[in-house]
Amino acid sequence: MTTRRGACPTLSAPMKTGDGLLARIAPAHGALTPEKLAGIAKAAGRYGNGILEVTARGKLQIRGLTAESAPLFASEINALDLGPVDGFAVETAPLAPPPPLAERINAHVVERGYAALLAPKVSVTVDVGSALHLDAIGADIKLIMADDGQWLIGVGGNGATAHWLGVGDERVAGDRALAILDLLAQTGGRARDFTQAQKNALRVGLEPALQHPARADSAPVGRFALKDGENALGIALPFGQVAAEALVTLCDAASDAEEIRLAPRSGLLLIGLDAPRQEALSRAAEALGFVTDGHDPRLSIATCAGAPACASARFDAKALAAEAAAAGLPDGPFRLHLSACEKGCAQPAGPVVNLIAVEGGCTLSSVGAKPSERLRTFLIERGETLRAALLRKTG
C-alpha cells in the first residue's frame, strides 16, 4: 500500500482513499481484449467495492480494495497476462498506433533504470494528432506532431499552458526528449519547476516554436476512424465510473470486438466492429448507463471522486454532477468542474466553471466562461446542501 504524498497508485501498491484501497492499471496503449477487461471487472466485483473508473488520462482504476483483498486481486490480474500495467509509460493518442518516438522514449527509461529515479508523476505525451488528441493532458514533456511531420516540443503543462521549447524532426525531438528525461532523472524534479536558464539551454538547436494552436477537446464518444484503417465506436463512463456488473455485461456483448481500448476523458473505444454491430452495441451500452451521445450533458461535467470515495471530500461530487446533468446543466460552451476540496484533482482544460468545496462553504469561479444565473444559483444551493449533509453525517 502506498501513502507517499505524490505517489501514484499501482496494482502492486494501491493507495489508501476514503472508500478503501485504490489500484490503477494502465496496459500499454490502453489496449485490452473484451475478455480481459471482463476479467478485471469480475475481479473488481469480487475483491473491491464493485466500482471501476476510467480516468481523464485513460487509466483504469479499481476502488474499494482492502489490505486483505488487494494482493488477491493483484494475483488474479497478473494471471490475466496483460503485460506491463504500471510504471513509467509514454502516453499516446488512442486513435493511432504508438509512434516509434514513444517506443524510443520508453526504451531509454528502461535502459537507464529511470523508473526508480523519476518523480512518481513524471509523464510524457507523444501525440500524433487526431480527433482525440492529448492537448488537455498535462505532462512534463509534450511532443506534438504537426501536419508537416515536424514535432513541437514542450515542457511542464498541457496544450495551452506548456512552455514550448521549439520544433524539430523526429530524431531531434527524440534527442531533446531524452535529454529532458536525463535532467529529470538527475534532479528527481518536475519539468514545471525548470528554471529559465534550464529552459534556455534546452531550446538550443531547435527551430523556434510558434504557439500551439488551440484544438477542440473532443469527447471519446461516437464513431472514429483509426489511423491504421480500423474503426472504433467510442463510449464514455458516466462521470468516469461504472459498476463492475455493467462493465462485464458490456464486454460480453462486445466479445466480437478485436479490442477495447481505454481512452482519455473516461472513454472506451470498441475496435473492429462493422456498422450494424456498432449500432447494436451503442444501444446496449446506452441501456447499461454508458454515455453514447456526444451531446450528453454528462460529458460537459468533470467531477472529482468526492465523498465517500475520497477522505478529503466535503460533498458528494458525483451526486451533484448527476443532479446537474439531469437539470440540463451546464448550459453554455464550457465545462463544469465540481471539486469536493481545493485540490482540484479533476480540473479540466479550456473554458470552465468551477464549484469548489472549501472550509465553511463553496466557491464559484470561472475561466473563459460566463455561467448563467440559473447555473450559479443551482451550484451554490445544491453544493451547500450536499456539503451540509455530509457535515451532519460525519459529525
Ligand code: SF4
Ligand atoms: S479534489 Fe479533493 S475531494 Fe476531490 S478527489 Fe481530489 S483530494 Fe479528494
